[in-house]
Amino acid sequence: FSHQYTEEEARKLGVVGWVKNTSQGTVTGQVQGPEDKVNAMKSWLTKVGSPSSRIDRTNFSNEKEISKLDFSGFSTRY
Numbered sequence: 001f002s003h004q005y006t007e008e009e010a011r012k013l014g015v016v017g018w019v020k021n022t023s024q025g026t027v028t029g030q031v032q033g034p035e036d037k038v039n040a041m042k043s044w045l046t047k048v049g050s051p052s053s054r055i056d057r058t059n060f061s062n063e064k065e066i067s068k069l070d071f072s073g074f075s076t077r078y
Contacts, residue, residue: 013041032071046058
C-alpha cells in the first residue's frame with residue numbers, strides 16, 4: 001500500500017488524519033474533515049487506493065461528528 005498516493009489524495013481533498021500498514025497486511029487509519037470530503041476520501045480508498053495496492057474490502061467504523069480536527073495534516077505512521 002503506497003502511502004505517498006494516500007497522503008497526496010488526502011491533501012488534495014483537504015482531509016486530515018493518518019494511515020498505517022498493519023502486520024496483517026491491512027491498512028488502518030483515521031480521516032477527519034467535512035463530511036463530503038471524508039466521503040470522497042472513503043470512496044477513493046475503496047475504489048482506487050494506490051497503483052500497487054489491491055483492495056479486497058474496506059471497513060469504515062466509529063464515524064462521528066467532531067467539533068474540531070484532531071490533526072493538522074495527513075501523515076503515515078509506522
